[in-house]
Amino acid sequence: MASSHSDFAALLRAWRDRLSPADGGFTMTHNRRAPGLRREELAQLAGLSVDYVLRLEQARAKNPSAQVVGALARALQLSRAERDQLYRSAGLLPPQDGTVGTHVPPGIQRLAARLGDVPIGVFAADWTLVWWNTMWSALHGDPAVLPADERNLARALFGNGAARALMLPIRFERGPDTFAASIVADLKDAVSRYPTDSRLDHLVQELRETSDAFAHHWATQTVATQHTNDRKTIQHPQIGDILLDCDVLLVPGADLRMVTYTAATGSTEAGKLDLLRVTGGHTVTVLP
CATH class of the missing domain: 3.30.450.180 (Beta-Lactamase)
Incomplete structure (x- = not known):
């Protein structure tokens, strides 16, 4: 599938900024400058290294695996349609019907x-x-x-x-x-x-x-x-x-x-x- 690393990176940054820290299970503080999740918080939720998340957001890391994209989709609390969009932007087919689902609503x-x-x-x-x-x-x-x-x-x-x-x-x-x-x-x-x-x-x-x-x-x-x-x-x-x-x-x-x-x-x-x-x-x- 054709993909754009910049599209994947842009979606990752936009959806990280959108997600409330409280919805991710983090304590809200008055001195937060990030509008949504911090990069290290997303890495923690997805079970990835902060450096790898940074490289994905800067479009320096190429071809993330389906497991990585699935973990990011769950951490970002994406809808099913958004999850599929993230898979496609990474050049991957979204999970197909008839397979064990890993999407957490x-x-x-x-x-x-x-x-x-x-x-x-x-x-x-x-x-x-x-x-x-x-x-x-x-x-x-x-x-x-x-x-x-x-x-x-x-x-x-x-x-x-x-x-x-x-x-x-x-x-x-x-x-x-x-x-x-x-x-x-x-x-x-x-x-x-x-x-x-x-x-x-x-x-x-x-x-x-x-x-x-x-x-x-x-x-x-x-x-x-x-x-x-x-x-x-x-x-x-x-x-x-x-x-x-x-x-x-x-x-x-x-x-x-x-x-x-x-x-x-x-x-x-x-x-x-x-x-x-x-x-x-x-x-x-x-x-x-």
């Missing part, structure tokens, strides 16, 4: 951004993480350090790459086998609804060939319950064990899952979440 992003006290991650139908807030990073580790393909819950559970290495030890109230079976059930459902999605097919084939546990669950004929909620104890390296309610909220019309972690107000666990909010999950000294 702007309203869902604004809602999630206003719930900044709660760890929230938004997953596509194949359990690829496509959006997260700072509390999610504080609780689970920063997904931005992972290659885009590794930001997948199935790969974290059954793979042997970077996703598995980042995943913290977790105890599941319903048991680890039940949780694993529910994720495989979700992938089976996704395959039945997106039979021509090559990325999803590659994920399933890879895990069937490299993980005996995944292959076992995939071959099991018993219908497993899809993952909707659980109570999980996350073994955080700085805060210690945190027992939280994990709920999976479906996003109608977008085939996305919004995963939230909460604790009862005034509980010890809520206090640990408050500590995570203050420290960002970094090393702290916890007084006895």
Whole structure:
């Protein structure tokens, strides 16, 4: 496809200037000079380096990948039509119907951004993480350090790459086998609804060939319950064990899952979440 690097750069700058910092989950201050998001804020939301965003906006970085353009479209909270325009300006075909969608509607992003006290991650139908807030990073580790393909819950559970290495030890109230079976059930459902999605097919084939546990669950004929909620104890390296309610909220019309972690107000666990909010999950000294 024909493309104009200057068109892509101009759209990127214009849509960054348009987006309210509050809608992106950032605190508004009186001394802000930028009309919208700062460049470093866009880089943080998209999981990219500030230098790379700068080079894209100056039309010095050529041919961004579809994954990069998708991440920028989500970070900028573009409509579907605007997202497609951004893809075309980069010389790429927009995502086609019949494939797993990764577009997060702007309203869902604004809602999630206003719930900044709660760890929230938004997953596509194949359990690829496509959006997260700072509390999610504080609780689970920063997904931005992972290659885009590794930001997948199935790969974290059954793979042997970077996703598995980042995943913290977790105890599941319903048991680890039940949780694993529910994720495989979700992938089976996704395959039945997106039979021509090559990325999803590659994920399933890879895990069937490299993980005996995944292959076992995939071959099991018993219908497993899809993952909707659980109570999980996350073994955080700085805060210690945190027992939280994990709920999976479906996003109608977008085939996305919004995963939230909460604790009862005034509980010890809520206090640990408050500590995570203050420290960002970094090393702290916890007084006895």
